[in-house]
Amino acid sequence: MTQWIDACAKDDVAEEDVIRFDHAGRTFAIYRSPDDKFYATDGLCTHEKIHLADGLVMDNIIECPKHNGRFDYTTGVAKGAPVCVNLKTYPIKLEGTRVFINIA
Amino acid sequence: MVIVGGGMAAARACINLRANDYAGTITLVSEETLLPYDRPPLSKASIVDEAAHAPVLLLDDSIVASLKVDLRLGHPATAINRADQSITLSDGSTIAYAKLLLATGAKPRKLNCPGGEHALTLRDHKDTVVLRQKFGPGKKIVVIGGGFIGLELASSASKLGCTVTLIEAQPRILMRGVPEAIAKIVHDAHVAAGVTMIIGTGISHITESAVHLTDGRIIAADTVIAGIGASPEIKLAADAGLAIENGIACNAQMQTSDPNIYAAGDCASFPHQQMEGKRIRLEAWRSAQEQAATAAVNMLGGDKAHTNVPWFWSDQYDLSLQIAGSAELGPNTITRIPAEGALVLFHMADDGTIKGVSGIGLGNSIGRDVKIAEILIAKSTRPSPEILADASQPLRALLKG
């Protein structure tokens, strides 16, 4: 099932940055990569449920603000200690100035 | 390869040896009976959160199997026989090594005042199980020592409804390595939570039911805990004649004075490039991981100097504290206030180079700024003081150029 949700405006996310998006009791992180592509993952670190949107984006990596766990936000893959469980990723589509995320 | 120790550094060494394509045998010798587990939760979630009572394993059975690690749990190593490159365990068995890694950690210092034996300490999971039974609503807990472990235990005890008194002999808490302005925020959080903070007062003696202070006051106690620091576990190394200097003395490659023996984690000291070549020993979770990674590369014939910027965090109540680099080397302070109640201090050398950062705030309010500062410290840059001080300007801009 697809469920496209209007998450934010493109301009809400700076290049090489991330914002938090909450919807229906769930929390997501929406990223804009240095090459101007958009990505979405679960909002919470798989280590201790910390909001990743407070972390730092470097290239394709989001680093958790709590213990520096790293994920590739384009694939969700955990990049080593202390995180070992991958992040769930979600499809994104762009329409005009808006960013939609498929949370189904 | 043989690894002595059952903590973070030992676990990460196993993982890193395999990650660097080492296919031979790895034997891990730990005096603990548990598989290697994470220590930071022991003073935090493992005490207050029933769901987190079980140890958080760093290597579980499936990881041990996939890494093909030969585990020898429950028997400490008692001697290193350098001449024939082997170690002896307490059960009398011996294990030969080509390269040996000492990851023996640190052990809590004991109080040496009369009655000091009444004070409990915290280092391993067994200690946490004991403390958990002592904590509960109305229980009178006296914590001696205003360092991180003492403060985290005071926070956990107070969350569980205990009546907590914390005693620090120095003029303030967190004298070592934490700037005064940040220590004050921590202090105030404890006071707000109802902890009685007795600062600048020493201990005369301890009885089964009370702590007697040097100024004559008597503090009733159901349980006394000492959190007065830890000393590196060096006995094995010292007995084998390895150089010791505030820990097992290593070079920047984490190699001891015996070229076939390396050390990593809380037990090891090494000269650090960012610290102007000064020999340091860290008691920090991420550093233990990083030192083990460096040691693993070099045990396999590499020549990698350990240059990672030291980084540390602590959680108390809803506050998160993070420190990176060295406050000591940066006498000039620049202050940034990223959010209400949060504070980030940059420690700058006279020539404008950033040397350290210390931050505190609710939740994750300071993580990103501390991370960016850490990257700047690693690169020895001279960031714009105006941008550092102005929270309306993102620090990210400093990473470019």
Ligand SMILES: Cc1cc2nc3c(=O)[nH]c(=O)nc-3n(C[C@H](O)[C@H](O)[C@H](O)COP(=O)(O)OP(=O)(O)OC[C@H]3O[C@@H](n4cnc5c(N)ncnc54)[C@H](O)[C@@H]3O)c2cc1C
């Ligand atoms: C309660 C607590 C809370 C902490 N909180 C934080 C925190 O919030 N942030 C942070 O950055 N750091 C924290 N730390 C510090 C961090 O946990 C340590 O830096 C880290 O555990 C060091 O890892 P290590 O492998 O060097 O030593 P350890 O984890 O101490 O492991 C040493 C191991 O070696 C074994 N051993 C010792 N001698 C022998 C021998 N002769 N033979 C066999 N085995 C032996 C020990 O039994 C132990 O298993 C905390 C530490 C504690 C105790």
Ligand code: FES
């Ligand atoms: S909570 Fe994200 S790394 Fe620990």
